[in-house]
Amino acid sequence: MDHQRLADLLNRYADHSITIEETGELLSWLEANPNHPMAEEVGEEFLLANQHVSTNLEPYQSIANSILATDRPVIRKIYPIKRILSYAAAIALLIGALLYNLLKEDHPPVTIAQTITPAINGAILTRSNGQQVNLDTLQTTSLGKEDGTAVKLDKGLLAYEGAGNSGNMVYNTIQTPNGRTFHVILQDGTSVWLNAGSSITYPVAFNGTSREVSITGEVYFDVAHAATQPFKVNIGDKAWVQVLGTAFNINAYKDEPYIATTLVQGAVKTGNQQNEAILHPGQQAIANADGSLLLKDVETSAITAWRNGLFHFENASIPAVMRQLARWYDVEVRYEGTPPTRTFSGEIGRDLSLQQVLDILKTMRIHYTINQREIIITE
Known part of the structure; x- marks a missing residue:
C-alpha cells in the first residue's frame, strides 16, 4: 500500500465513510508490514488506547504485539501523511471503525451523554x-x-x-x-x-472620566491601563471591583452562594454595600449574602483553570461540581432525595464529552440516570 492509499483510508475513517472491506485492507497492511515505522506507531497506540476496552480485541492485540516484538533499528523515519491526522488521532479512528464495523454485534449503544459535547x-x-x-x-x-x-x-x-x-x-x-x-x-x-x-x-x-461595565456569571478581565480612567465592574447591586490596569477573575453566578473576586496581577479594590478591601496578587475576596467580605490567599491558576480548558475542583461538593457541568454542557441537574455529601478534588479536561466526565464521577459512587438533557442524581 502506498502512502497516498494509507492517507486516503485514514481520512475515510475521519468522515465515517470507511467500508468493512477497507477496514480489513488496513488491518492486513498492518499485519503484513510490521517493520514499517507507521506500523510501529499504530501498534503502540493500539495497545495503549485499548487497555480498558472490554470488547474482545484479541485478534488485533496479537497483531500489535507481533509488531512491537519485531527487531528494528531505533531510528524512525517520519512519512509525510496528511498533517491533519496525527498518529494518535489516526489510530483512535481506526479503533472506532473496528468496534463499529467489525464487532458491531458487541458494540454498546451510544448513550445520550456521549452525544452531549462541551461548550x-x-x-x-x-x-x-x-x-x-x-x-x-x-x-x-x-x-x-x-x-x-x-x-x-x-x-x-x-x-x-x-x-x-x-x-x-x-x-x-x-x-x-x-x-x-x-x-x-x-x-x-x-x-x-x-x-x-x-x-x-x-x-x-x-x-x-471612568470605565464602567456590568457582569453576571463568571468573567476574566485583563484591563488596559488608563490612569485617568479607573475601570469599574458592577455586579448588580451586590458588589463591585475597581482597578486601573490589572488581571482578575470574578465568579458571580446567581446559583453560587457568594461572589468571588480573585486577583491575578496588579491591584484592585472590591466591596459591597457594607465593606470594601484592597486585594493583592494571589488573594481572593468572598462577598457573602449577609454583607460580610472575607479575604483569603488562593492559587490563582486553580481559579482561572477554566480559561486553560480545565475544570478544577478542590474539596468541592457534588452540587458545586454539577453546577459547573450544567453550565458547560447546557444540561439540567435534578436530585432524587438528598444530594450526596461526598466531595471531589482534581482536574478534568473541559474538552471531554459529558459521558466521559460522568464516568469519572462514577468512581465516587455517584449514581445517576439521564433523561434527554436532564441528569438525575440518586444516592
Missing part, C-alpha cells in the same frame, strides 16, 4: 438598538459601527475600534448561554473572557 465558542450580541446577533457561526466579518466605533468579528473574537462620535454612552451586551464561551476586546483594549452562562454590558466607547 463551543459563541455568544449573543445585543446592540444599542435592540438587535440581536448570534455569533456562534459567524467567523470573520464587519458588524458595522456603533456610534462611530467599528465592531469587527475575526475568527470568533469580537473587537471594538475607534473613539466614538459623541459623549453619550452607547451600550452593547454580550451573553454566553449555557454551552457557550466567548472573548471580546473592548474599545479601550481591555480583554474580557466570558465563561458559560455569563454576560457583560459595556459602552462601545469609553468617553467619560
Whole structure:
C-alpha cells in the first residue's frame, strides 16, 4: 500500500465513510508490514488506547504485539501523511471503525451523554438598538459601527475600534448561554473572557472620566491601563471591583452562594454595600449574602483553570461540581432525595464529552440516570 492509499483510508475513517472491506485492507497492511515505522506507531497506540476496552480485541492485540516484538533499528523515519491526522488521532479512528464495523454485534449503544459535547465558542450580541446577533457561526466579518466605533468579528473574537462620535454612552451586551464561551476586546483594549452562562454590558466607547461595565456569571478581565480612567465592574447591586490596569477573575453566578473576586496581577479594590478591601496578587475576596467580605490567599491558576480548558475542583461538593457541568454542557441537574455529601478534588479536561466526565464521577459512587438533557442524581 502506498502512502497516498494509507492517507486516503485514514481520512475515510475521519468522515465515517470507511467500508468493512477497507477496514480489513488496513488491518492486513498492518499485519503484513510490521517493520514499517507507521506500523510501529499504530501498534503502540493500539495497545495503549485499548487497555480498558472490554470488547474482545484479541485478534488485533496479537497483531500489535507481533509488531512491537519485531527487531528494528531505533531510528524512525517520519512519512509525510496528511498533517491533519496525527498518529494518535489516526489510530483512535481506526479503533472506532473496528468496534463499529467489525464487532458491531458487541458494540454498546451510544448513550445520550456521549452525544452531549462541551461548550463551543459563541455568544449573543445585543446592540444599542435592540438587535440581536448570534455569533456562534459567524467567523470573520464587519458588524458595522456603533456610534462611530467599528465592531469587527475575526475568527470568533469580537473587537471594538475607534473613539466614538459623541459623549453619550452607547451600550452593547454580550451573553454566553449555557454551552457557550466567548472573548471580546473592548474599545479601550481591555480583554474580557466570558465563561458559560455569563454576560457583560459595556459602552462601545469609553468617553467619560471612568470605565464602567456590568457582569453576571463568571468573567476574566485583563484591563488596559488608563490612569485617568479607573475601570469599574458592577455586579448588580451586590458588589463591585475597581482597578486601573490589572488581571482578575470574578465568579458571580446567581446559583453560587457568594461572589468571588480573585486577583491575578496588579491591584484592585472590591466591596459591597457594607465593606470594601484592597486585594493583592494571589488573594481572593468572598462577598457573602449577609454583607460580610472575607479575604483569603488562593492559587490563582486553580481559579482561572477554566480559561486553560480545565475544570478544577478542590474539596468541592457534588452540587458545586454539577453546577459547573450544567453550565458547560447546557444540561439540567435534578436530585432524587438528598444530594450526596461526598466531595471531589482534581482536574478534568473541559474538552471531554459529558459521558466521559460522568464516568469519572462514577468512581465516587455517584449514581445517576439521564433523561434527554436532564441528569438525575440518586444516592
